[in-house]
Amino acid sequence: MTFYSVLVFVFLVLSAAAAPINNTSNSHSRRHTPIPYRPLNPPLSTPWTEKVGTSPWPQHPRPQLYRETWKSLNGIWTYQSASGQAELNSPPAGLLAQEVLIPSCIESGLSGVMESGVMYMWFATTFDVSSNWTFGQPTILLNFEAVDYEATVFVNGNKAGFHRGGYFRFTLDITEHVKVGSQNDLRVFVFDPTDEPPTYIPHGKQTRYTSHIWYTPCSGIWQSVWLEAVPTNYISGLEVVADMNGDVAATVHTITQTPLPVEMSLVDEGDVVLGIFRATTDKKFSFHVPSAKLWSPDTPKLYKIVVNTQIDAVGSYTGFRTISSRVVKGVQRPVLNGKFVFQFGTLDQGYWPDGIYVPPTVEAMEYDLQLLKSLGMNMVRKHIKVEPHLFYHACDRLGLLVIQDMPSMHPAPSVLSTAPNADQQAEFEREVELLVTQFKGYPCIVTWVIYNEGWGQLTDPYYPEIGITARIRELDPTRLVDATTGWWDHGAGDFSDNHHYADPQCGTPWYSLNSAPYDPARIGFQGEFGGVGHRPEMENLWPIQQAIDTIPQTYELNADLAAFNYRAHVLLAQLRDQVALYGCSGAVWTQTTDVEGEVNGLLTYDRRVVRANATQWRADILALYLAAEARG
Known part of the structure; x- marks a missing residue:
């Protein structure tokens, strides 16, 4: 048993003595008070360990697709390990066994769990959606920035979606499952085998068999979770390529792909609007920006972007630069903005x-x-x-x-x-x-x-x-x-x-x-x-x-x-x-x-x-x- 496993074991024993857990229900309904969250002492701390608190990562998670109407669900959730995939057929009701910090890896001290070797697990929280918050925005989106490795999501007992891939964001339209004006229940079932044979998935340096260049794995909801209120035909993505010549190619994607008129504004420092460019959603369009300042390591110049379809608006940004490969004085080189860097x-x-x-x-x-x-x-x-x-x-x-x-x-x-x-x-x-x-x-x-x-x-x-x-x-x-x-x-x-x-x-x-x-x-x-x-x-x-x-x-x-x-x-x-x-x-x-x-x-x-x-x-x-x- 590792040093930090011993710490967790002692903590759980003491907590169990103070608050016994009822494990008698076959449906995994646990009506007890969960073990309260507290960060466990990691084997090694950093200067920021004690600054995390219980509302981590409050920043908007997607700087290139920003809306004003959003709500973070980061904070204290509840957690318990699961016996296997069969538990998907009977999700646990009520509060789970212990509190956990989201986002986090359950193997970490900051999670409050610091448990290794768990392959199946449940996470749960509640959230409110007020009618004021959704006024004029009928669609509710639930966003996960990353869950390692598979996530099955339930809202108010209804399966809302599934995602596979431990490093990538996903968005679920949960409008039909949400009760506006009252409390909503959110549960996530996670399966993360890491590199347990015979599993073979993208997992990087994570391993259940740590050894020198192979490190402690990360399981669970390890990046931000948040809500957005959006119109029915909302902007689902932007593609913007701005090159060294000042030429911009852009596509504004919408979820229904029903064409809408769109305006894209390019904004410089001091909120100076350099130009407003009009087009149609879900179709590639282009425009030119004279004398655009280029992005490079020496001059990392960025320009704000505002996109408006009259029913939806998002903020983003871009930088003008071109990366290519060409022969420079007889040698094949990586070229940034026309220069070998x-x-x-x-x-x-x-x-x-x-x-x-x-x-x-x-x-x-x-x-x-x-x-x-x-x-x-x-x-x-x-x-x-x-x-x-x-x-x-x-x-x-x-x-x-x-x-x-x-x-x-x-x-x-x-x-x-x-x-x-x-x-x-x-x-x-x-x-x-x-x-x-x-x-x-x-x-x-x-x-x-x-x-x-x-x-x-x-x-x-x-x-x-x-x-x-x-x-x-x-x-x-x-x-x-x-x-x-x-x-x-x-x-x-x-x-x-x-x-x-x-x-x-x-x-x-x-x-x-x-x-x-x-x-x-x-x-x-x-x-x-x-x-x-x-x-x-x-x-x-x-x-x-x-x-x-x-x-x-x-x-x-x-x-x-x-x-x-x-x-x-x-x-x-x-x-x-x-x-x-x-x-x-x-x-x-x-x-x-x-x-x-x-x-x-x-x-x-x-x-x-x-x-x-x-x-x-x-x-x-x-x-x-x-x-x-x-x-x-």
């Missing part, structure tokens, strides 16, 4: 010791990004995880390019030889499409990654990444595709992407085991390198012995921070030479923070110690950009 940033896992997958606050999430920007980085690789939409909004505002991975299907370490079957592969490809369609509006995202190091990748012909790359280009022709970052490269996509620790091999005429030779017809890229580690003091370390025991698996350990920074300086100098001499166009340093048994972050896992010598890192990163500038 060397991309340098970190491998960003997005894990937190107090919230696991869930940053404790928006401010905490942005702290990591601001640190990277302060060191001179212009990019972050979001590693086999998809973040809340507010993460990408922050990158848009800060000016950080995002290389976005698709969460992998890599199985548990005990079954590494497993490969996806046809149905599992089809589900993976469906979720790739969700990733692209739901996030392609953010200017910061410049590259989609399909496979990381062969995890979940079929490596015999037919090579599915070839077809997936083509499909991504259909859905989003405005970005680059890194089909295989590291290892099994069959020629698909825009990148010849190498992984090598600790020293880089970026666009070079040499390569090592598990790497493919540099392909000069594609962009030479170092998808991962570095990984040099330093064991922190115990108060900054994930204090789980199983994780501590894996620290020696770190690619390279340094005795102190001076050595850590010296080794980083040496490796960045090697990378600079490869930029100057060979075909290197960008690189990803491992990594932003420590995670559990990994101790190679620029920050410790608790975000309390910054390892990077800021002066040295800024100088070394600037040297990379100058070397690239000299080449193109």
